[in-house]
Amino acid sequence: MRLAGLYALERLAQDNPGHRQTIVNVICAYLRMPYTPPEPAPAPDPERDRTAALRVARRRYQAARAGIAPPQGA
Structure with a gap:
């Protein structure tokens, strides 16, 4: 899921040169987060x-022997 988000941001950066630096900053901030x-x-x-x-x-x-439905989860 996270990798898909990074790929989406990468495509967004390619299509929007005006937002490219902001997207790079967001990706870098994510990479600096503790794991x-x-x-x-x-x-x-x-x-x-x-x-x-x-x-x-x-x-x-x-x-089954008693002819009743089995309990839920059983």
């Missing part, structure tokens, strides 16, 4: 994922 990398994704926990999948499957099975 905070995103938090790393938590490590996958296969046991937790398996337990959650079994819980959902159990709810669906019980709902």
